[in-house]
Every structure is written in C-alpha cells, then in structure tokens.
Amino acid sequence: MGKKIEIRANYELFSKAEELPAIEAELLLRAHAACDTAYAPYSEFRVGAAALLENGEIVLGSNQENAAYPSTICAERAAVFAAAAQFPGVVIRAVAIRVKTAGERVERPISPCGACRQVLFEFEWRQETPIQLLLQGDKGDIYRIASTKSLLPLLFDPSFL
Secondary structure, eight states, rough: OOOOOOOOOOOEEEGGGSSSOOOHHHHHHHHHEEEEEEETTTTOOEEEEEEETHHHTEEEEOOOOOOOOOOOOOOHHHHHHHHHHSSSSSEEEEEEEEEEESOOOSSSOOOOHHHHHHHHHHHHHHSSSSEEEEEESSSOOOOEEEOOTTOOOOOOOGGGG
C-alpha cells in the first residue's frame, strides 16, 4: 500500500491593499488597470497582470482572447514574456494578478492557470530567484505567495529533459 503525502500551499492573507508595502499595493492597482486592456469578447473575463522587475520597472499584461481558443494568451504570460523581451536578463521580483468581469464581481483571489504556473516557475528557475505572487479578484482579500512553487508543487523543470 502506498504512503499518503499531503501537499499544501502557503500564502499570507490580507484584507486590503493598505496592509501591504506601497510597491505591492501599487502593483495590484496597476494589474487592475491592466484588466481594461484585455480583449475578452467571448468570456467577458478580463484579467490583468503587473510584473515588478528588479530594476523597478513594472510591465503590464492582459488576457487576449481569440476565436481559435488555443491562440488565446493569459495576462500572466503576456506580462512576463513582455518583460523578458523588453528587459532581457532583468529579474522578475513579483507579479500581481487581478480580474474584472461583466457579471458579478469576483471577490476571491484569482489564481493563475496551469500553463501560467508552469511559465512563471520556469522564469523562477532560470533567474534562480523566487517570484512573489499577489492575487486578488475585483475586490476582496489578497493572497501573497512567496514563490510560484507553492502553486505548482509537483512541478516539471528542465532537469527532466
């Protein structure tokens, strides 16, 4: 009989942005504003991301849908890929992720999809530095997560290749 192993994700919970350091509150604000640049005519689920770089730059991304759904890109990947293209070799310190919908407000923190978790982890791996995540819905609680590894405990890294 196999042995059971429990996997947990650790995060800090904040009830409002004012409880965070100013730069983290700013990052959440910028991610929320980035939702307005999303192209989401099919889902009406607008996601914004803001990546804070080691040099102080903040790079934004938003989800961009496409009628051919696999061609869609999420906000998180849009932000980190843009950061890598505009500032090659600069470490990504944190990524804030927010959402706006056409329907009811999302009050719980939004988490990256599996593909985004994998991409964020690979950025951590290649820069040899954790990426802090700040997650919030349209309003409500904020999760601060020290590393994407907490969201992807059974991760796939380049050592498998």
